[in-house]
Amino acid sequence: MISSDLTLRLARLAEATTIANLSRDLIEDGLRWRWTPMRVAASIRAPNVNVLVACIHDNIVGFAIMRYGDDDAHLDLLAVAPPYRRAGLGRQLLQWLEKCAVVAGTFNVTLEVRAGNEGAQLFYKCMGYRALAHLPGYYQGIEAAIRMGRDLSCPSGRKLRSVI
Ligand SMILES: CC(C)(COP(=O)(O)OP(=O)(O)OC[C@H]1O[C@@H](n2cnc3c(N)ncnc32)[C@H](O)[C@@H]1OP(=O)(O)O)[C@@H](O)C(=O)NCCC(=O)NCCS
Structure with missing residues (x-):
């Protein structure tokens, strides 16, 4: 187990x-x-x-x-x-790191994920992250990124405004 x-x-x-x-x-x-x-x-x-x-x-x-x-x-x-x-391993890893951010008084977390990686985008959405921007060619000109973010002071991450 x-x-x-x-x-x-x-x-x-x-x-x-x-x-x-x-x-x-x-x-x-x-x-x-x-x-x-x-x-x-x-x-x-x-x-x-x-x-x-x-x-x-x-x-x-x-x-x-x-x-x-x-x-x-x-x-x-x-x-x-x-x-x-x-x-639940991805969730545990991310929550561990988020807790450190909160302890440090840092509430905004951002990340970039490959535009074609729908599984990871669904994972981050499930973790309260929202898509903030579409960044064409971000990965070595080969693939776009989706920037996602979460405000940890808000349980659902609602305060960060989606722009895409
Ligand atoms: C994204 C990743 C880290 C998720 O890790 P994980 O341990 O499988 O995630 P968890 O089990 O904690 O998932 C938590 C919830 O997120 C959602 N989720 C996770 N992976 C998902 C997928 N592929 N499709 C849809 N939803 C998904 C589910 O709601 C899941 O809960 P459930 O299993 O009870 O339905 C893993 O798929 C991975 O390593 N992918 C390859 C690397 C990668 O893409 N990294 C992210 C970019 S840096």
Whole structure:
């Protein structure tokens, strides 16, 4: 069972390559690999970034990276390995990072998702996020992005105005 064996914790530097490989395979498919081990390692070291991993029996089965600014937090990446999807893991990863934002007094969270990734857009909608903008060519000129956002001070994220 996922729930009894699952641990959420901050990533270790030695896990940067595993996380980068998951990003390449699950998120950046068809694009130039931008979240290389070096970039993930820099995020793990950064004081304003949380790199969170979901582990089952010491295996990383999901991860998420959130960057905290003064006024906004930005979800850089989130993925769950296919065999573990639709079991609430994505929700747990995102809520963990959102709680940190709230504790820091940062209530606006934004993210970009590939326009063709309808499953992830439905997931974010389910998590209270709204589409804010359509960004043509955002991903290396190959694919558009949908920018989505949520105001964490409002349970349904209603305050952020949709423009698309
Ligand atoms: C998007 C993603 C992280 C969701 O992770 P997950 O662990 O499967 O999500 P959860 O189980 O927590 O889903 C919570 C709810 O979101 C909705 N949801 C999640 N995935 C969905 C999908 N593919 N289609 C429709 N709704 C979906 C459902 O309402 C779900 O609740 P339910 O299963 O009880 O119906 C996962 O599908 C994934 O890793 N995708 C590939 C990488 C990616 O696209 N990342 C996001 C862009 S960076």
